[in-house]
Amino acid sequence: MTDTPEKVDYSSTLYLPQTDFPMRAGLPQKEPETVARWQKMELYKKLRASAAGREKFVLHDGPPYANGNIHIGHALNKILKDVINRSFQMRGYDANYVPGWDCHGLPIEWKIEEKYREKGKNKDEVPVNEFRQECRDFASGWIKIQTEEFKRLGIEGDFENPYTTMNFHAEARIAGELLKIAKSGQLYRGSKPVMWSVVERTALAEAEVEYADVESDMIWVKFPIVEGPADLKDNFVVIWTTTPWTIPGNRAIAFSSRYPYGLYEVESAENDFGPQPGEKLIFATRLADEAAAKAKLTFKFVRDVAPEELAAITCAHPLKGLGYTFPVPLLDGDHVTDDAGTGFVHTAPSHGREDFDAWTAKARELEARGISSKIPFPVDDAGFYTADAPGFDGARVMDDNGKKGDANERVIKALIAVNTLFARGRLKHSYPHSWRSKKPVIFRNTPQWFVYMDKELGDGTTLRSRSLSAIDDTRFVPAAGQNRLRAMIEGRPDWVLSRQRAWGVPIAIFADENGEVLVDDAVNARILEAFEKEGADAWFAEGAKERFLGKEHDAARWTQVMDILDVWFDSGSTHTFTLEDRPDLKWPADVYLEGSDQHRGWFHSSLLESCATRGRAPYNAVVTHGFTMDEKGEKMSKSKGNVVSPQDVMKESGADILRLWVMTTDYWEDQRLGKTIIQTNIDAYRKLRNTVRWMLGTLAHDTGEEITHAHMPELEQLMLHRLSQLDVLVREGYDAFDFKKIARALIDFSNVELSAFYFDVRKDALYCDAPSSLKRRASLCVIRKLFECLVSWLAPMLPFTMEEAWLSRKPDAVSIHLEQFPAVPAEWRNDALEAKWEKIRDVRSVVTGALEIERREKRIGASLEAAPVVHIGDAELLKALEGQDFAEICITSAIAIVAGEGPADAFRLAEVAKVSVEPKLAEGVKCARSWRITTDVGSDADYPDVSARDAAALREIGFRRAA
Template identity: 70%
Template sequence: MTDSADNKIDYSKTLNLPQTDFPMRAGLPKKEPEIIERWNEMNLYKSLREDAKGREKFVLHDGPPYANGNLHIGHALNKTLKDVITRSFQMRGYDSNYVPGWDCHGLPIEWKIEEQYRGKGKNKDEVPINEFRQECRDFAAHWVGVQSEEFLRLGITGDFENPYLTMNFDSEAIIAGELMKFAKSGQLYRGSKPIMWSVVEQTALAEAEIEYEMYESDTVWVKFPIVQGPDHLKGASIVIWTTTPWTMPANRCVCYSKKVSYGLYEVTVAENEFGPQPGDRSIFADSLVGECAEKAKVEVKRVGDVSVDDLKGMILDHPLKGMGVDGYQFKVPMLHGDHVTEDAGTGFVHTAPGHGRDDFENWVAKRAEIEALGIDSSIPFCVADDGTYTDDAPGFPGVKVIDEKGKKGKANQAVITALIGQNNLFARGRVKHEYPHSWRSKKPIIFRNTPQWFVYMDKDGVCEKGTLRNTALAAIEETRFVPALGKNRLRGMIEGRPDWVLSRQRAWGVPISVFRNEETGQVIPGPEFDKSDELSQRIVEAFKKEGADAWYAEGAKERFLDGIVDNQEQWTKVNDILDVWFDSGSTHAFCLEQREDLKWPADLYLEGSDQHRGWFHSSLLESSGTRGRAPYDAVLTHGFVMAEDGTKMSKSKGNVVTPQEVISQSGADILRLWVASSDYSEDLRLGKTILQTNIDSYRKLRNTLRWMLGTLSHDEGEEVALADMPELERLMLHRIWELDKLVNSNYDSFDFKRITRSLLDFMVLELSAFYFDVRKDALYCDGPSSVRRKAALQVVGHLFDRLVTWMAPILPFTMEETWLSRYPDAKSVHFEQFRSCPDEWRDDALAAKWKKVRQVRRVVTGALEIERREKRIGSSLEAAPVVYINNDELNTAINGLDMEEICITSDIEINVGTAPDGAFTLDDVAGVAVVPQLAKGEKCARSWRVTTDVGADPEFPEVSARDAKVLQELKLLGKL
């Protein structure tokens, strides 16, 4: 065939141009559901489990989300991270099984059912408890189903057909069994302590259920008249400061510090209607008296010293004594307290042991000292469940501290009025400060003394390391934390936490399945009860068959105690339920230990950083108390998702981003790419601009994959030995070897940002903009026998297999589509293992050499870019630059290389020496300069290179000699 006017060749058909059906536009919102349907048809999860049988297990144990609404962006972040981890270990030789779970008990669900009742005019108290519990169960089951579908749409692979639920009968049975282990070991007790109480929700709360919001409190400075002390202090008062005036009826002592300097001060000038008057004497910390006097609108002078010995043994009158009711005639002692500081207030601390943790602990620790003074050391119950004063607050019964809607009652004002009446109000005001609120109701809570069920933190001889606290602290030291600062955070919380309060006064949950003897206080099952195991087993078996509802069924007490105790009338069945954190803290027991496809302990727990006080915390305590160690080997934490400007997402601000919205508009893989490319160890940001950045990155990535697929359509599988490969191909194999180490080590360290950034940069900057760009001429134009072309195809194949599998955990939909485009008979990319990279691919010397070669290339391409911009050339193939190199290292590096191929020019001239004035240079590449020139000759109709040998073969007069030779080869093979 000749290249004549009558029989003109279509040279494009002689080129090996990329051919693929893989679309440039992803269309992820439509494509991803199709892939999910395919996965469902093949039961991908089950098939993966069968494929991984016999491998070493890697278990990431799922922290249970709450089953009460659609997923938010935090869920998407959390579950995507988990999915990336489990997939990455699955594709690296492990049996990496992910079992999702849900928290199903607790107040939020109970509250929703109560709202439905109120809407229908029903009274919860008139509904049989197990009927009410069933409605809670149905509500939770509905949202488990909804969230499962949303997680699956996100691309999460796991056992969604058989998840763990805290409300499953087996789960409830084991949770109760775990509680009874604490009871049998003597760690469980019923006590009276100040706990955080929600009046709105009518239940005790744990620290993990608290959030701090700004709140305006009444604040008062209160005088306690001295009735027993040194003569020079008679007639004076001790002054305290508090932001909770309503706790004054519960005051039982005032604390001082041995480290604070105190003085006796006398009022000289007063400008107030109610408060101290000239001549009044009070004691203050010297460092704080000025601020206190200013608040009271008085002037004072120091009239005497007050020593620690003066304060020790001092007795005060209660400031409400004499208000016309009995009840405040008791003595108020002065006690030393390590918690007293001079950071704010007066230097003295009002102590109401029924309303504060420090107050309680100091009071209890000093009980012997208090009783030696002839003072009753019992702690009053001044506030009832509904937030009203009890009879233990004489003069105020029925007055509300907080009402059922979470609003301030009249208690503060009632107390302040009474203090004024007794002339014991020094000053008053208001202060805005952070105050604990329930994270559910968003309403302020109170601290109140109430009987609850606790687990000892410091009882010796009941745990592996003596006490629960010591055992948990030892477990922390054996745990890997990512990031490492998580260890200090969790350790600090365990070191300082009080006894673990377990009880909640609600209906929907696992009961505290013990009985209490009202006469002796004995609890069964218990350490000294010989039938504890029999009773525990009876309760567990009933819960397995009927769920925890068995505890509330008619005749439950008789059923469980029959034959266990002689006199059932002496025993009370406890009807409090367990804190839901105990439920979730027990997931390791009813999930990890019960499933053969998992293992205990877990390799990893992963949740948000708030779970140092939540799931990580409760799991650690539960497992340490029952098994002597943590249920995990490692803990990974992530931050929270903020709006693009760094503020909190809020519906009122209109800056909320939902996963459903992102998925419907852009696809789940875009959301997953954002997760993987972000530094999740800190708070993350998300908004339209950030999403668009990820969309742009995804587009570049996809185009690179598409080009590889198109190019590999011409791959016939011919291999070239490493020694016979051109340097450029060996350089790429070295880079693959380096990336293999980076990818695997960073999947191990959970640094997905580094993996994603490294692979994206490699694909865009090293492949698309360099290697593929250089090799397009050889891949498109070289003939079938070309070793250079065969080697390039072989390397592109290596690149494809590794890049797609490396990125499959991050972008499971896109990599599945890409893999099946290359290997249509494959089941799924997710069955593949990361390809190994032979050490013989490593060539550090070659990489160092080509780093220098690319420096030279960068100066050349920089010069040609200006020529294009000024429209002096259309493409680099129209150029034949003259390069001046005045650098021995760079000159040695390029020696023997085809620089016109590397720089994608039609010709190039390399000169050693100094460049003429005006030559193009780059500041960061010393010793290289370029003078652009046009290439001489004609443009080849096939390769578009400008050469002087176009027409050298008269049979193909429009092409260069190289291209004519290829055409002759194609003609000989019958392909032309």
């Protein structure tokens, strides 16, 4: 009877992974410690020092408002910027990130006013510079809070020296940019209808409004014909409007010579007011029946009305009896359509841009006909009618809370009283609201300061043409952003710069009674010098007018303009005092990155400001991201309870989880975020972390030996080939700002090609082979390079985790973020080898498929219990397997490869033709060390319970069994 070898514990002889890098990340606790470490070691300064002399890469930060905690949109935006900066820094550039804040304007002023209202205090009773200081203090407080929140996200930048629009130097530069525009003749005072917030008492630009559905009154109004073709006199032209309150501002009616019109006679009427049988009215032919239905009438067609007849008509105002005695001409207008209404457009030049344009375009013609082209001011800044709206004293369009006033109803009642209301109704439609107060705005004619879009600038260009040319020269990511910005520039009106507020940079100019701007270099120099030393508060200080005008100018002749600059002009000027004035940056920026709403905001205003003063855009590329919705694709709102805050995600899961979500989402479009999506990213992160952890554990046995590429086994050469491919993908992806492509490729590579294939195949050699084994040494060399590449490539995306991994591997290192992406030799690229191994892996997939069934049926436990027979009927596949240890590749104890189709009942995969597998059990004895079942276990008498391979390894490492 043979003695059974005594059981020996061989675990100490195996090169099993050893690492302190924990499986559980503990990011919410670990990340703040890392932030503190970066601050203590002054990582930002070390980054700048390490990059000294390199080519600069500048992403100019679009400034958030300093008026509250950051939200998920801020987090998305800053993470994207941070990834871009870190990726360029680690690719040989000096990528200095200077964060900035927008500090002026209504968002902050509104907060201070709210505090006043709570105390029953009136803002206008407070000295203006005292109020401005409160705004400044408020902004400063939030800058500190947001700074810490951005740092917690892992954002690295010059937070010690950010830019702010309220910095004295910044205020001087903003004022200086305005003075440049004024000196070049691009600034003018004009009276135009602008969007006006009654609630906030200021003009608004398109970028400061958002649209929401409202239900409005709509009316059809009869205008009596007093001049024109004989048979049309004493009849009516009918208009339609959704703003009854603008009727007092009516001065004309627009029609279109492109459409047919007709005269119709009322046959019957069922209404309590409005047209009666026998009345005749003119409509666009296509809209007559619809209009009749609205007024509950029946019509009969009388005759066509030609365009030249319409042009000859003059109407009386429908409220003539209340004092509106002026004539109302008909004007041919391109903006008129026949898809709704009556085919006639009520034209109130005080209350709409198209109305204004149509009226002013005919001003000379009207004056020649004896019709005054003067534009009235029917509504004041508080929404009340003025003397230019006789008969409606005390009526108000909107109140201080943004609620509808009584103006509509009073106008409608007045029209009924004089029998000029044709019909009335209600309409739900989209309407502009202030995005700060969330209240509706109105359009009203006010004197404001504008920048010309179409004035010739002395070089054959206009601001519009310069801007459009600059758009053509700019790279847009995604490309659709170019057309969007182009369309906005093509169609925008002159830029209204003035705001009737207190907190901001003033329009620091003097103008005479005709609106002519004082252009004097000495005056301008005094203004800018004062702003540089004292800030823009100097403009509002006592005696400022006399101080700046000096003795050269008569103070009685010049008016000091007290309006505040549009806050978009402030942010549009940031490139001047940041990119131009800081020696650690450069002008123009390589890239601007913001949300897609900034096509009408910061991208837009920066483009206009820079083109007006420098003739080109301040950026070479524009990258836009979408907005973050909840998991159902709905807008996040507190009322719905579906808001995901970055603070909560970081507290529960960590910033790197949030960053991984940003990196794996289609950020160019609107994204979704919620508990399920966060959990998906947590799961993906764990798998990635475990891959890194296994590499760290395995590399605990790495001696640092370099194996030349030519001496490496094919499988190692294949992994290096894949690194060479990924190196190109990663670098091109970072250049293209296509982070999802990078993240997806690296995650798939880690999960599919490394954890599920390469590491799995090589674990036996890595754990069990002798120290001298080339396979083991080459694998360690490759894993070292895999680790260095993957951790470096992922460092911009997951800065906390990759820092932890890098320092775990290199405890004497300073930071992964001071490293460069590893250089990948050209010799690693081997497309022919990849093609060969695709065939090998195809055959392997059939083997693993067959073994999976054996496991499921419990005929085997581990794959090492198997020794399958593989039948191959494809010569190319057979050739690919020549010289390969296919049993190791399939993680079986043995394998047999047979040429031919194989038996009919063998396992097959439809996608791999001419390969079949017969599962067989391995023959022999299980090795006590490697667990492989082989026939050579016990062949070495000194190690009777292990295979010959393992016995040789034990002898090499000097392991002896106990006597």
